[in-house]
Amino acid sequence: MLPFPKGGKDPHDSNSYRPIALTSTLCKVMERLVANRLVWYLEKNSVLTTNVQTGFRKSRSTLDQIIRLQNEDEINRNLRNRSHTLGVILDIEKAFDMMWRAGLMVTLKSYGINGHMYD
DSSP states (O other): OEEEEOTTSOTTSGGGEEEEOOOOHHHHHHHHHHHHHHHHHHHHTTOSOTTTOOTTOTTOOHHHHHHHHHHOHHHHHHHHTTOOOOOOOOOOTTHHHHSOHHHHHHHHHHTTOOHHHHO
16 A cells, blocks of 8 residues: 545645555456446346435436435425425545444345355
8 A cells, every 4th residue: 555645635644645555457357347246236136226326326426316306396395485405415534444344244145145246
């Protein structure tokens, strides 16, 4: 791993650096194969919620969520009535680092992912 400084951050603070892993080409190819197969399985079996999960999916973006919010009847009703609608959006810092990996593995198993893909 090599530390690369984040733009506009204090170079003396260790949190101002992001680790960059120098991964071999073979590992990158295997990672892409597993990721593509996993996405294919999740999409084929409709594991991901169609209207809710848009991050990191083909042909989907944050714009989909904005349109979804606009189409919600309550929001339009509140706009017509000059009332308020509150939206809360979370961007959890280091979310992957804090994730409970054992729980993720249990969830993957419950979706039918097993065998070599699970391993």
